[in-house]
Amino acid sequence: xxxxxxxxxxxxxxRDFYSALGFTINEQFSDENTASVVISDAIVAMIMNKTRxxxxxxxxxxxxxxxTEVINALGVESRDEVDRLADAALAAGxxxxxxTQDHGxxxxxxxxxLDGHRWELVWMDPSAIG
Numbered sequence: 717x718x719x720x721x722x723x724x725x726x727x728x729x730x731r732d733f734y735s736a737l738g739f740t741i742n743e744q745f746s747d748e749n750t751a752s753v754v755i756s757d758a759i760v761a762m763i764m765n766k767t768r769x770x771x772x773x774x775x776x777x778x779x780x781x782x783x784t785e786v787i788n789a790l791g792v793e794s795r796d797e798v799d800r801l802a803d804a805a806l807a808a809g810x811x812x813x814x815x816t817q818d819h820g821x822x823x824x825x826x827x828x829x830l831d832g833h834r835w836e837l838v839w840m841d842p843s844a845i846g
Contacts, residue, residue, distance in 0.1 A: 717758050717759070717760065718758065718759050718760075719760050719761075719762055720759070720760070720761045720762065720788055721761075721762045721764065721769065721772065722761060722762070722763050722764070722769075722831065722833050723763075723764060723765070723766045723769035723770075723777050723831070724763045724764065724765060724766075724830070724831045725765075725766070725830070725831055726765075726830070727748065727749060727750065727751055727763060727764070727765050729830060730751065730763045730829070730830055730831070731746075731751045731753075731763070732808070733805075733808045733809060733810070733829060733830050734751075734753045734761065734763070734829075736804055736805075736807070736808035737801055737804045737805055737808065738801075738804065739753050739754060739755050739761075740753075740754045741753060741754070742754050742760070745762075749764060749765050749767070749768040750762060750763065750764045750765075750768055751763045751764075755790065759790070761788075779832070780828070780831055780832030780833045780834070781828075781831070781832035782832075784834060786833075786834075787826075787834045787835075787836055788833065788834065788835050788836070789835075789836040789837075789838055790835065790836070790837055790838070791838050791839070791840070792837055792838065792839050793839070794839055795823045795839050797837075797839065798823055798824060798825055798837045798838070798839050799825070801837050802825040802826075802827055802837055805827040805829070805835070806827060809830055810827040810828060810829050810830070810835075811827065811828045812826070812827060812828075813825075813826030813827050813828050813834050813835070813836065814826045814836075820841075821840065821841040821843075821844035822838065822839070822840045822841070822844070823838070823839045824836055824837060824838040824839070825837050
């Protein structure tokens with residue numbers, strides 16, 4: 717499994733944002749400072765207010781609205797799923813990341829979430845892999 721840990725300004729708003737994309741919240745690992753966002757059986761985003769996030773690092777926390785530390789890319793099952801997730805993110809308050817990429821065998825869109833974290837959604841034609 718991979719756990720992506722992200723600092724957020726407002727845990728409740730971020731919970732609503734990620735829920736609007738169709739992801740679920742694991743309440744067992746969530747509280748007023750943290751929410752466990754289940755993206756898949758193998759991927760969980762742990763969103764934390766900045767005070768809680770700071771408990772895990774001695775480094776300065778990056779402002780994702782002005783700097784990029786990481787780009788989170790999610791492989792999805794179809795072009796339609798890329799569009800569904802990107803459109804849901806934009807409707808829930810995200811902003812467009814990069815331009816849509818359409819190479820025929822590979823299709824992707826990206827968005828910046830409420831806190832500026834970059835997410836890329838990518839579909840690749842299985843027959844073109846391998």
